[in-house]
Each structure stands twice: as C-alpha cells, then as structure tokens.
Amino acid sequence: MPADAGDAPAPPARALAPTPPTPKPWAWGVLAALAAVALVAGAWWWLASGDGRLVDPLDYVAPDADLLGHARLAVIWARAAPGNEAGESIERETGLRPDEVESLWIVWHRPADEVGWAVIRTRVRYTRDKILSRLRDVEASDVGGHVMHVGRPLHADGKAAVAFLDPRTLLAGSIAGVRLALERDKGQRVGGRAGPAHAEFLLRPGAALPFHLPGLAGLRGARLALDVGDKATLRGTAKLAGAEEAAMTRDTLEGAVQLGRLTLQARHFLGAPGAEAGLALERLLSGVKLESVGEDVMIEAEGDAAEVMRGLAALPEMLKR
Numbered sequence: 576m577p578a579d580a581g582d583a584p585a586p587p588a589r590a591l592a593p594t595p596p597t598p599k600p601w602a603w604g605v606l607a608a609l610a611a612v613a614l615v616a617g618a619w620w621w622l623a624s625g626d627g628r629l630v631d632p633l634d635y636v637a638p639d640a641d642l643l644g645h646a647r648l649a650v651i652w653a654r655a656a657p658g659n660e661a662g663e664s665i666e667r668e669t670g671l672r673p674d675e676v677e678s679l680w681i682v683w684h685r686p687a688d689e690v691g692w693a694v695i696r697t698r699v700r701y702t703r704d705k706i707l708s709r710l711r712d713v714e715a716s717d718v719g720g721h722v723m724h725v726g727r728p729l730h731a732d733g734k735a736a737v738a739f740l741d742p743r744t745l746l747a748g749s750i751a752g753v754r755l756a757l758e759r760d761k762g763q764r765v766g767g768r769a770g771p772a773h774a775e776f777l778l779r780p781g782a783a784l785p786f787h788l789p790g791l792a793g794l795r796g797a798r799l800a801l802d803v804g805d806k807a808t809l810r811g812t813a814k815l816a817g818a819e820e821a822a823m824t825r826d827t828l829e830g831a832v833q834l835g836r837l838t839l840q841a842r843h844f845l846g847a848p849g850a851e852a853g854l855a856l857e858r859l860l861s862g863v864k865l866e867s868v869g870e871d872v873m874i875e876a877e878g879d880a881a882e883v884m885r886g887l888a889a890l891p892e893m894l895k896r
Contacts, residue, residue, distance in 0.1 A: 630740050632694045634761040636680050639779075642691075644681035646774035646801075648673050649698055654773075654803045655880035661852070661888035668730050669747075670706035673888075675699060681776075682748075684755060692736075692748030692756050700742045710735065719757035725750055774801035780814075793820035799874075807859070807883040813872040825867040828874070836860045855882030 636643065652662070652673045666672045680694040707713055710726030717723075724737045736753035738746040746753050778797040793816030802808050815821040839857035843850040859878035866873045 628741055629696075630744050632678060632680055632696050632744060635692075635694045635740070635746060635756045635759070636682055637684050637755070637759060640682045640684045642681070642683035642776070642778050644679075644774070644776040646679045646681075648676040648679050651773050651801075651803045652884065655807065655884040657881045657884035657888065661885045664888050668709065668728075670709045671695070671697065671701060675701070677743075682752070682756070684752065688751070689749050690751045690755060692746055692752035694756070695745050695747065697743045697745075701745065703739055706737060706745070710737070718754050721757050723750075723753055723757065773803050775799065776811075778813075793817065794824070795870075803880050803884075805880060806877050807880040809859075809874070809876045811874045813874075815870050815872065818867070818869050821867040821870050821872050825865050825872050828872070829865055832860050832863050832865075852885045852888065855879070855886035859883055859886070 662672050662674060675697050676695055677698045678696040681691070682694065683691040685691075707724060707726070709729050710724065711729060713724050713726035715722050715724050718738070721738050721740065725734055727733070728735050734750060736746075736748060736750045738753055738757055740746065746756050748756075776797075776799040778794070780796040795814040795816060797811060797813040799809060799811035813821075813824060815824055836857050839850075839853045839860070842853055843857075847853075855878065859876055859882075862878060863874065863876040
C-alpha cells in the first residue's frame with residue numbers, strides 16, 4: 576500500500592552562509608593609518624640604507640686645496656694587520672675604528688691658517704653619539720643646510736667641528752675648515768677619481784705650507800703614493816724651480832730624516848709613551864732613499880706594513896708629548 580504523501584520526510588533545510596560583519600567606519604581609518612605607517616617606515620629604511628641617499632665625497636673636496644690626501648683606510652688596515660691595540664687607540668681619539676673607514680680624504684685649504692678637514696666614508700653606518708662623545712661642551716649650528724657640531728676634543732687642545740652628511744659620510748676638522756666644506760660650491764669638483772695607490776698625497780704648486788724650510792722655497796708641487804702588502808712602500812716626487820733648488824731640497828730632507836730618527840731613538844731610550852711603536856717609524860726612516868734629478872727630488876722608502884701602521888697610529892700620542 577503506497578505511503579501517504581503526508582508521511583514523506585521533509586527535505587533537509589539548506590544551511591545559510593554566515594553574513595560577514597560590516598566593517599565599522601573607524602576600522603577603515605585604522606587600516607589606512609597602519610598602511611601609511613608601514614609605507615613611510617619602508618621608505619625611510621630604503622632611503623637610509625640605499626646608496627641613493629649617500630652623498631659624493633668629492634663634493635666636499637676643494638679642488639684648489641693646497642694639500643690633498645686620499646686613503647683606502649680599511650684596505651690598508653686589513654693588509655697591514657697592525658693589531659687591535661693600534662685600532663683601539665684611533666677609536667679612543669675619534670670614535671671610529673680604522674677598519675670601518677672605507678675612504679678618507681684629507682683637505683688642507685690653507686695649512687698655515689689651520690683651515691683643513693677630513694671627508695670620511697665608512698663601510699657601515701657610524702654611530703653619531705659615539706663620535707660626538709669624543710667632544711666636550713658640544714654646540715650645534717646650521718651651516719649650509721647641515722648641522723655643524725663644535726666642541727673640545729677629549730684628547731687634544733683647541734676646538735674641532737663635525738658634520739654628519741648621511742648615514743655613512745661625515746666631515747671632521749677645524750671649525751673654519753668644516754664650515755668652508757659645507758658652504759663651498761659643489762659644482763667645483765676635484766678632477767678625476769682617486770688613483771690606484773692605497774694612499775695618495777698631492778701638494779699643489781704654490782701651496783702655502785704651515786712651516787718654513789729653506790730648501791723648500793722653490794717647491795712647485797709634490798706627489799706621494801703609499802702601497803701596502805706585506806711591505807709598506809712609499810714613493811714620491813717633488814718638483815722644484817730648478818736643479819740647484821732640487822739639490823738643496825734633497826739635502827734639507829735628508830737632514831729632516833736624520834733628525835726624525837734621532838728624536839724617535841731618544842724617545843725610546845727615555846721610555847716615552849708610544850716609543851715602541853715609534854721604533855717602527857725609525858726603521859722606516861732609516862730606509863729612506865732620496866735622489867735629485869734635474870728639477871725633481873725622488874723619495875722611496877719601504878718597511879714592514881704592520882710596524883709602519885702601528886707607528887702611524889701612535890703618532891698622535893707622540894706628538895702630544
């Protein structure tokens with residue numbers, strides 16, 4: 576007997592999909608604010624860490640400077656391996672370790688007036704507070720759109736100035752020097768790039784030297800280059816007004832080298848600070864060769880790279896005594 580239609584089971588009810596909650600108006604504002612913060616933070620991170628934010632150090636190197644020097648300090652330090660003590664000595668003075676400095680430009684615009692500065696490019700980001708901690712009584716002022724910090728160095732007399740240009744580039748030197756670097760026309764640039772040597776020093780013709788030596792009266796320019804491997808090799812040429820001036824300059828430099836050797840030997844005998852490291856410089860001076868050919872004076876010296884770098888690192892301490 577057929578089942579009654581009323582007795583048939585009812586079809587199962589269809590499950591309804593849950594209705595998504597309607598976002599509150601304030602939720603859209605929070606999401607937008609978080610997105611904006613993330614975007615801005617990411618942009619600042621990119622600007623601070625990307626090379627696009629770094630300045631060109633040559634913009635702050637005066638092409639008409641009397642004396643220019645450039646050193647690939649981190650490369651020199653790695654090759655010479657002078658030890659931790661020498662690096663720590665420099666770090667105490669400056670707040671930077673030499674193996675952190677990718678490139679160092681030394682600019683003496685008017686050495687006789689102490690108008691000079693250094694342009695420093697580090698391999699990694701430096702720490703501003705660490706560098707400024709090497710100065711006392713620091714005051715800040717705006718110069719050329721940058722903040723120049725002026726204070727008294729902890730381990731030297733007088734005053735010094737520092738300006739931070741980007742996360743890896745800074746200026747340091749005399750107040751007049753750093754101010755001149757910040758205010759100078761960036762369109763006037765030193766010609767070319769650094770040469771292949773690990774360090775180079777150029778003295779332009781007619782430079783006003785901060786000291787007077789009779790034999791250097793006719794100096795018309797000079798170039799020194801330092802290369803570092805197992806040995807530190809220094810080679811240079813000075814151009815004089817004539818052959819007579821060149822011979823006089825050679826004799827003057829030979830006398831200065833001998834005086835330097837005697838001074839370093841005396842410091843070692845007396846047990847003066849930095850005397851042990853100074854002996855490395857004395858050995859370097861003992862191997863200096865000077866020769867005059869026509870209007871030129873040529874110089875060459877060679878020494879153990881690690882010893883030479885230890886001696887150079889101790890030089891500021893020796894000069895203070």
